[in-house]
Amino acid sequence: MSTPDADVIVVGAGPAGSATAFYLARAGLDVLLLEKTRFPREKVCGDGLTPRAVKQLMNMGVDIDAPGWIRNKGLRVVGGGLRFELDWPRLDRFPDFGLVRTRKDFDEIVAVNAVKKGGVRLMEGVNVTAPVLDDRSGHVVGVTTKDGTTYRGRLVVAADGNSTRLALGMGLHKRADRPMGVAVRTYFESPRHDDDYLETWLELWDDDTLLPGYGWVFGVGDGTANVGLGLLNTSAHFGNIDYRDLLKRWCKAMPAEWGFTEENMRGPIRGAALPMAFNRQPHYTRGLVLVGDSGGAINPFNGEGIAYAMETGEIAAEVIAKALRAGTPAAQERILRTYPQVLKDVYGGYFTLGRWFVEAIGKPGVMSFGTRHGLPHPRLMRFALKLLGNLTDRRGDASDRIINALSKVAPPA
Numbered sequence: 001m002s003t004p005d006a007d008v009i010v011v012g013a014g015p016a017g018s019a020t021a022f023y024l025a026r027a028g029l030d031v032l033l034l035e036k037t038r039f040p041r042e043k044v045c046g047d048g049l050t051p052r053a054v055k056q057l058m059n060m061g062v063d064i065d066a067p068g069w070i071r072n073k074g075l076r077v078v079g080g081g082l083r084f085e086l087d088w089p090r091l092d093r094f095p096d097f098g099l100v101r102t103r104k105d106f107d108e109i110v111a112v113n114a115v116k117k118g119g120v121r122l123m124e125g126v127n128v129t130a131p132v133l134d135d136r137s138g139h140v141v142g143v144t145t146k147d148g149t150t151y152r153g154r155l156v157v158a159a160d161g162n163s164t165r166l167a168l169g170m171g172l173h174k175r176a177d178r179p180m181g182v183a184v185r186t187y188f189e190s191p192r193h194d195d196d197y198l199e200t201w202l203e204l205w206d207d208d209t210l211l212p213g214y215g216w217v218f219g220v221g222d223g224t225a226n227v228g229l230g231l232l233n234t235s236a237h238f239g240n241i242d243y244r245d246l247l248k249r250w251c252k253a254m255p256a257e258w259g260f261t262e263e264n265m266r267g268p269i270r271g272a273a274l275p276m277a278f279n280r281q282p283h284y285t286r287g288l289v290l291v292g293d294s295g296g297a298i299n300p301f302n303g304e305g306i307a308y309a310m311e312t313g314e315i316a317a318e319v320i321a322k323a324l325r326a327g328t329p330a331a332q333e334r335i336l337r338t339y340p341q342v343l344k345d346v347y348g349g350y351f352t353l354g355r356w357f358v359e360a361i362g363k364p365g366v367m368s369f370g371t372r373h374g375l376p377h378p379r380l381m382r383f384a385l386k387l388l389g390n391l392t393d394r395r396g397d398a399s400d401r402i403i404n405a406l407s408k409v410a411p412p413a
């Protein structure tokens with residue numbers, strides 16, 4: 001057998017891959033991080049970071065006080081004829097602020113952080129096409145790339161996002177029983193570039209139908225605002241909507257002084273899928289570990305994926321480091337097989353609640369009933385912010401305890 005090129009090969013240097021690589025390297029492992037594109041590069045996203053994501057950045061020592069990071073205090077909710085601000089909750093486990101940073105900068109910063117602080121070896125412009133399998137065991141022992149190069153590792157991590165060629169190469173297909181979102185966004189030069197709050201609009205109308213999803217205006221702080229909308233496949237309208245057109249119509253209805261016009265658009269409208277509630281499983285199979293979007297780790301309640309990408313990366317790294325220290329291949333395999341269950345223990349019940357939530361709001365009338373009767377109640381909205389943002393303390397106030405208890409009793413996703 002040839003010597004491996006690294007202990008672990010991580011494919012994809014988005015937030016999931018860079019976090020996985022960072023924690024693996026910190027555990028003393030030699031890590032090769034392979035990225036198809038070259039930084040800086042665009043990634044279709046809302047660019048919004050909740051306190052969950054901020055915590056991850058702080059834990060990895062990313063300098064969020066450097067220029068270009070725009071802090072926010074919470075969410076501004078617009079809907080049902082109301083407009084109000086909800087501050088991020090004050091918790092022991094998470095900071096009480098969020099951030100905005102375009103993915104053009106963000107992904108490069110997190111990847112370079114893993115290189116500088118962890119000693120990760122990052123290779124850009126490497127397009128991985130397939131896993132390399134051991135003839136005898138059928139286990140993944142490396143990857144091949146478009147230019148025909150093979151990289152071998154003791155283990156391979158699929159951090160290659162929603163398209164995840166690696167997971168597909170191992171026969172791991174999307175689960176049809178999990179919600180899927182689609183989101184589109186663009187940037188406008190706008191006075192709305194500067195905002196202390198992440199603004200979300202809960203009413204997206206397609207003629208006289210209220211759609212399950214929301215629109216957002218996230219100020220980037222550089223003269224532009226990221227403006228977009230996301231919808232869920234739990235509504236009957238899902239397949240028949242022209243998302244770009246819906247975004248254009250939504251922007252047209254915005255106050256004229258915000259400048260959401262074609263002339264002020266900085267870049268085309270781009271869209272992508274949001275794989276939710278662990279829509280690809282198992283998260284470990286025969287030498288391949290799934291993290292972030294490749295394993296469908298987006299929170300179905302709010303479409304947030306960056307925090308979960310980094311968190312699943314950290315969890316995976318812990319399990320992998322333990323496994324690679326095990327004395328025998330059998331012991332290593334036993335430990336790696338615990339990873340899917342560890343993810344279920346941490347997120348499973350909560351994601352099931354999220355699935356029930358998106359099923360409910362996909363039914364005609366439920367979304368409009370919720371916006372009409374829920375939004376006017378500030379206490380209920382503060383509870384909703386904690387529930388939808390997955391922001392609770394383990395032994396927090398009554399609402400934290402309710403959310404934690406519900407997540408515990410719901411069957412894992």
Ligand SMILES: Cc1cc2nc3c(=O)[nH]c(=O)nc-3n(C[C@H](O)[C@H](O)[C@H](O)COP(=O)(O)OP(=O)(O)OC[C@H]3O[C@@H](n4cnc5c(N)ncnc54)[C@H](O)[C@@H]3O)c2cc1C
Pocket residue numbers: 011012013014015016017034035036037043044045046047048049053126127128129159160161162163164165183184185228270271272273274291292293294298303304305306307309
């Ligand atoms: C329109 C939109 C708006 C969103 N807004 C938000 C938001 O505001 N906040 C939030 O938290 N989440 C948001 N999300 C979700 C978020 O973007 C994802 O959950 C997150 O990017 C997942 O991170 P990841 O590292 O798993 O995957 P990705 O970010 O997709 O990274 C995958 C990486 O792998 C690389 N790669 C892919 N294939 C290969 C290959 N074959 N070989 C080598 N490298 C490869 C890619 O180039 C990429 O760098 C949004 C998503 C969309 C579509």
